[in-house]
Amino acid sequence: MKTVPTKEPVESQRLQLIERLRAALQALEDGDEAVFSTRFDALVRLREESLFAHVARLTRALHDEVLAMRLDTRLSQLAGDEMPDARHRLDYVIRMTETAAHRTLDLVEQARSVPTRMTQAAAQLSDAAALLRTTPSEAAAIAQRLDEVRASLQGDALQLRTTLSELAQAQEYQDITGQLIKRVITLVCNVESALLELLRAAGGGLQAASARPISALSEPPGPVLPGSANAAAAADQHDADELLASLGF
């Protein structure tokens, strides 16, 4: 909906203005103060109306511009719905990964009893072997021990198999967290492009932000992201060991 004035209304406004000025001048020349005052007020009103109309036209044009880019709806949607949604997704990712890590650690702790029992089983086997060498007549007792070892090992095998498959299952969070994180990345890209468009619409050029110095002690930079700017300055364990050695550690 374009509201830019065409030539004709402007021309008619001009003629109207001339006519009213003449009428006001006529009243002044005639010494009719009351009529002059009325006509002069009408002139002022006309002028004000045209100023308001101009401001209104500009406002409308700007609004149309923003609408044309669908920026306002996009921005309000981003800020109102998608940002909180992303926050919830990331919170959920944290909860899922934490739960999975604890589940994995639980399973590992449960499986710790297996090698302990296997060591015991080996000791029982060597007891049985010793008995076989010294008193082969105790065949029944030996057979019973071997049977116990077999039962123990069978139980361990079953437990280990179950634990291993549960460990594998505990990694399934990765599929879901991966998808959630990808959606958040998409959102971040949308926010970025919307902000860039907004900057362009506002006529401002992009200025590079000044580099923020790392304040090593109050705000540590956190884990190193491979390939990032701070990765180059980061140390691995070997570098750290050498650095500490050079400091007399």
Added chain:
Amino acid sequence: MDKNMRILVVDDFSTMRRIVRNLLTDLGYSNITEADDGKTAWPLLQAGSFDFVVTDWNMPGMTGFELLQTIRADARIGKTPVLMVTAEAQRDQIIAAAQAGVNGYIIKPFTAQTLKEKIDKIFQRLAETA
């Protein structure tokens, strides 16, 4: 090395505390207490006679770096050996930790072998200087 020594493990992530605790248990240490940041670790350290502190750096409340400084500034427990286990890997940070008096520095992610080596080295050095 005394396998019964009292160890305080400080990390804000409960999973990491469990992992460190498990690794220490595998190495034969059984006397382990946990704290979730420097602020909760400090009263524990003052109350109990801990022989060794394993701490993360980046934690809310009080960081591991601040905890290290606080320990070193204390007359009574100032000599307690501190091992930093952290994802902070900038050279400036390692130097800062060294200057603050850290006894060892492990960068996450780390292996059981690294943990063992650093602990052995720390107590070997302490035995030499004792």
